[in-house]
Amino acid sequence: MRRRPLAPVLGLAALASGCASTRCAPVSVVVERTEERPRLRTEVHGVRTDPTGRVLEDRRDVIVPEFWVLGRDGRWYEVSEADWRGAEPGHALSLCR
Numbered sequence: 001m002r003r004r005p006l007a008p009v010l011g012l013a014a015l016a017s018g019c020a021s022t023r024c025a026p027v028s029v030v031v032e033r034t035e036e037r038p039r040l041r042t043e044v045h046g047v048r049t050d051p052t053g054r055v056l057e058d059r060r061d062v063i064v065p066e067f068w069v070l071g072r073d074g075r076w077y078e079v080s081e082a083d084w085r086g087a088e089p090g091h092a093l094s095l096c097r
Contacts, residue, residue: 032089034067036067038063043060066078
């Protein structure tokens with residue numbers, strides 16, 4: 001009867017425990033103010049070739065909104081649009097950090 005090595009099993013366990021640290025840590029923030037900030041982002045909409053045969057990306061600049069909440073602790077938190085719409089000054093907002 002042949003025994004299986006323990007090292008691969010321990011290695012996989014170590015990798016799995018490393019992923020556990022990326023879980024959500026709920027934080028309650030009392031909202032002081034909300035803000036919507038526009039940001040310029042470059043998006044690739046395709047590729048083409050120029051007359052010499054080089055491949056070029058077709059890029060476009062688009063303005064996208066970012067949603068921010070100022071907590072009573074003086075820190076800004078970037079939140080989803082749904083969280084931003086539900087945020088009211090003076091009320092607690094539960095965030096995942």
